[in-house]
Amino acid sequence: MIVIQSRDNPLVKRVHALSTSGRERRKQGLTVLDGAHLVAAALDAGVGVCQLVVSESGLASEEHQALIARLDRLCPQATLPDKLFAHVSGLDTPSGLLALMATPALGAPVATVAQSVVVLDGVQDAGNLGTLLRTAAAAGIQHAWLTEGCAQAWSPRVLRAGMGAHFLMKVYERVDAVSLLADFPGPVMATVLGARSQSLYAVDLAAPTAWLFGAEGRGLSPALLARATCHVHIPMPGAIESLNVAAAAAICLFEQVRQQG
Template identity: 60%
Template sequence: MKAISSRDNANVKRLHALATSARERRSSGSTLLDGAHLVQAALDAGWPLREIAVSEQGLQRPEIGAIIARCGALPALQLTDPLFAHVSPVDSPSGILAVIDIPHARMPKGLRESVLVLDGVQDAGNLGTILRTAAAAGLKEVLLTPGCAQAWSPRVLRAGMGGHFCLNIHEHVQVGEALRGYPGQILATGLGAGARELYDCDLRGPVAWLFGAEGQGLSDEVAALANGLVVIPMPGAVESLNVGAAAAICLFEQVRQRRADGRA
């Protein structure tokens, strides 16, 4: 393990750039995993790590020591606590970081199973939470329009808590092209003519779920793809739900129906 104590070190500058710059992540094709849980999730999923970095305090933690032992001959950097805080993508440094390559998911073709479409979701916490929910609900394909936050940014990864490693995440997708010929329902949430309550819908077959940005909702282009509109019943005095909560309710109502039908 290589010990580093200077901010002028090239490795420190590189890690700091990955933590803070979307442009650097795009140009290098790599990103940071922050925290023992996320690094462990990557290892459990067989996701290849390029290198790890640990803080002095992190070395004292048994769970981080176990990860280091598991990584074997993987390149490893030991940073002083102040340096680790400098390169950490979060306000409360976790003690361990890992560098991974950002996968290049191909444009999905011939989609036949349920799929999640996110249109302009810009909040990193919301995006990561929705990706984790999709993974928990058993979905495999996620399509993100160009207006979404960078799916593989450290903050989205941290919120996703390992869900990324169970999904095929397609960014900058032209959704109309991807869903051309889709055999199932294409559903959006919202009020409007012909909207049905979620719990009255038959969700046992494949569904392409469309969810829009936190404030603006779906763009006109994506909304026009829907062949059905659903509304989540809310008997309480609340006008709307956070997009993450709405996605979770819809996806797990589909899980419930499919389980009752013996399909999940």
């Protein structure tokens, strides 16, 4: 393991750029896994990493030591002073260990999936997007279609909020969901407020479903909403107008899990 002390080191500059710039991540085809949990999740899923970086204090962690040993001779490893590690991390609470990995290159998604799919439309908040993917993965969803306006799915903040969900499902970005849904074989479900929508708990969710979730505030785009074959709402007896999109998605997806037994 090499020891790096300077901000001018090429590796330091590279990791900092990848941590803070979506443009740089797209240019290099790489992203940053910040934290032992994410790195371990990637390795457990058979995803390799191309660089490991550990802070000086992070070396004392038994969890970090196990990953260092696991990656011995598999990729270059470097240690940085804590202050320099915080600089390259880009997160408010650096974990003390991070790794670089190649961003997966997926082909175009297929509309005729035999399982449910989540369609995320313009979800720009990294925490919400990561939580949505984590929730979907927990509910057994294996496909996520993200429209053009969504946050970058493989950004460090989305990855951290996803807690390993990215490695359990196929996450497609910049998807033309409006066109794809024209060929989707099952119901296309949108959560909306209004008298014409049905209660979520009165709808049969036995079939594979395309779940549409839009950004808070704006909601679903009109074109995407027009593709929905069923409008549902979540009954809320309290005096609250709406739910956070990630919370609403959790209720919907796990109601389907409940119905499917």
